[in-house]
Amino acid sequence: MLEKFVNVKKEEKGPVLLSFLYFFTLMCGYAILKPLRDEMATAKGVRDVPWLFTAAFLTMLVAVPAFSALVSRWPRRRVLPFVYRFFLIHLLAFFGALRLGVDRDTVARVFFVWVSVYNLFVVSVFWTFMADLFGREQGRRLFGFIAAGGTTGMLVGPFLVKLLAEPVGATNLMLLTAVLLEGSARCVRGLSGRMAAGVSPLSSEAPVGGGVLDGVRLLFSSPLLRGLAVQMLLYAATSTFLYNQQVHIVDRVASGANARAAAFANIDFWVQVLTLVLQVGVTGRLIQRFGLGAALAVAPLLTALGFAGLAVLPGMGVLISFKALRNASHYALERPGREILFTGVDRETKYKSKGFIDTVVYRGSDSVSAWMYRGLDTLGLGTTGLALAAVPVAGLWLAVSLWLARYSREHAPAPDSEFGSAPNTVG
Structure with missing residues (x-):
């Protein structure tokens, strides 16, 4: 049955399906938390958002070296479950604080920062693990389907919030995310066990070694990594501008905590519907046929067009359509x-x-983009001007993405073995 949708080999089915489940549990849990975070961002207005993004950035400056220290000394089968359970304990603490009546405004600010760190960190760890388990040829065939596991989770999560936020209470849904996080940790164990049994003989369980700051050193020594960093910077900048526009639009049309949470969940639901369709039926075939250039170019192109459309009609209909097309092309x-x-x-x-x-x-x-958005808003640029300001940023993102695709073709690594990626160095 799976072969009808994915170009998967018989020996790959087990790891691929378990990877799909792993990403599902991870993203379903995050999708439950995301509307709660976004509701908290609008509960007392939107003026605190730049400060919250800055706090998240400063927290990352501590978290990333700590993770590097762990992977330098311990095998991934121990480090990755530890990371997920570390976040699980924090989540239970937030639930307890809200249930005990701790000042909601204070908890909301800390929770916003925590989720902003959590969502990037756990997803980055997931894709790092996937890149370590599968080779480049496999990635072209399988990563679209594996990514669909996360999209399915992002589809189910908002549906659960939309269905249960008002009758059950949004805070109580945190416990469901805690259960899903434990599921993610167990999937890591399962995949590590399969690889240790010889399913992917070139995938090492040994500690990575090296120093805590080696990641930064490698970044500045590699044209590929520098290009990927600039691409991420530009994608994040357009995401922050779009997020701020979303917060303002939703703040105008929805009132009350549960209503805002439901509105954010509704946006996420339709985004994931389109993403799932593309990931299951399009991603693998498109990358294999047209190459990485096409895959990397669609999202920035749609982003430029979307901001232009939002400048003309800044309403919920255009916002949902824009986010659906942009996020679907990004994730798929x-x-x-x-x-x-x-x-x-x-x-x-x-x-x-x-x-x-x-x-x-x-x-x-x-952080920088949030402050820039706030500064332009204070200067009276308005919704139209703020949307138009993001168009050239999306154009630069497109140019960098096309360069990355060309660089990848010119510096392609040695062919993969049947399973796992051959040991390569950064070009």
């Missing part, structure tokens, strides 16, 4: 394409430089 095409590029680098780069790009660079861009 661009994100798998980016992760394929990481299958050809060495393990230290995967576990250290990749994490730095996915988290610190992203949140750093978030």
